Amino acid sequence: MxxxxxxxxxxxxxxxxxxxxxxxxxxxxxxxxxxxxxxxxxxxxxxxxxxxxxxxxxxxxxxxxxxxxxxxxxxxxxxxxxxxxxxxxxxxxxxxxxxxxxxxxxxxxxxxxxxxxxxxxxxxxxxxxxxxxxxxxxxxEVSTIDLPLPLDMRTRLVAEALLSDPADARSIEDWGRHVGASARNLSRLFVAETGLSFSTWRTRARMRRAIEWLAADHTVAHVSRRSGYATPSAFVQAFRRELGRTPGEFASVRSEATKKSA
Known part of the structure; x- marks a missing residue:
């Protein structure tokens, strides 16, 4: 070599x-x-x-x-x-x-x-x-999240829009009308192509962007709003369900790593 x-x-x-x-x-x-x-x-x-x-x-x-x-x-x-x-x-x-x-x-x-x-x-x-x-x-150890991207043009458009703006609260019916598919067909496509329901996929998309914003040192309140949650407490609960720790604990892991790097 x-x-x-x-x-x-x-x-x-x-x-x-x-x-x-x-x-x-x-x-x-x-x-x-x-x-x-x-x-x-x-x-x-x-x-x-x-x-x-x-x-x-x-x-x-x-x-x-x-x-x-x-x-x-x-x-x-x-x-x-x-x-x-x-x-x-x-x-x-x-x-x-x-x-x-x-x-x-x-x-x-x-x-x-x-x-x-x-x-x-x-x-x-x-x-x-x-x-x-x-x-x-x-x-x-840091928090990661698996988020398969769909391939069908219609589901891909929805996925990319949600990654761009995870606070977009449109329902599966609204998205179906937007991309020209029935809500039932769009739901089936998400499961078939990602292994996740639409609601689960959207939650993980929100968590994916939240990890990025938390890593850039934005506050939990700021990240919860940008991620589409009405209150920081609702965001904290969703974050813990998906990642097994709170946003504060995520920040604490990074803080400890920073101390080790000093």
Whole structure:
């Protein structure tokens, strides 16, 4: 396997390479994989999300996301998002076998920044820096949610509209009239294509966006309104039913991860 990078004057290969992104516009990377590289997304400001078979992840600035080599992933970044993408040679043991959030201590951030700023370090210090950075990455449990997208044109239109505006409270009958299908047929299509009823799918869509907004440090009251709930308490109850913890507990996990990263 070819190395990720190589010193121009010596046969010294390095195994970690970091790219920085500052996005003026909304950007989506279609589903893809890297068979020869693990991927670490980190250093986020703004709204960065990733979807793999292991779930849907909103990536806060306090954490990183480890994507093992060979795992198909789709990444979406809102306008104004800033983040780093570090590629790690697949020959290096994975931090985790599945897509997972990781705490990134300040020393790791400093090491990765230095490796990016000074790519032509001599072999010995570079190897030591790479090994130390990877050894200090720590998997962290975060909330994820599985939300299959339907393929039929009519159900897809409804799904995309609800993801765009989860507070849209139109009934299945209203949506049927909007897309030219009976409520009964639309309901059947949702179950057939996603394995979920329309109401369950909409609830999960609301939770998916809620995770993203909570990860961006919006208040529970703000997120509950944007997610379509009349009161914060109704939102908290729905969040706990779907994710097994309250929005406050979700924030607490992120806060503890931030302390570990300090």
């Amino acid at each position: 070819s190395p990720i990078g190589q010193h121009p004057d010596e046969s010294v290969a390095w195994r970690i390479d970091t790219n920085s992104f500052e996005l003026a516009d909304h950007v989506e990377w279609d589903a893809h994989s890297h068979d020869d590289r693990h991927e670490l997304l980190w250093g986020t400001r703004g709204a960065l999300t990733a979807e793999t078979d292991d779930g849907y992840f909103a990536i806060p600035g306090s954490l990183g996301l480890w994507i093992p080599a060979g795992v198909t992933h789709r990444v979406v970044a809102a306008a104004g998002t800033v983040f780093r993408c570090t590629f790690i040679d697949a020959d290096i043991d994975a931090v985790a076998a599945r897509t997972t959030a990781v705490a990134i201590p300040e020393v790791v951030r400093a090491l990765l920044d230095r490796l990016e700023a000074f790519p032509y370090l001599s072999a010995s210090p570079r190897l030591h820096a790479e090994e130390l950075a990877l050894s200090l990455l720590e998997p962290v």
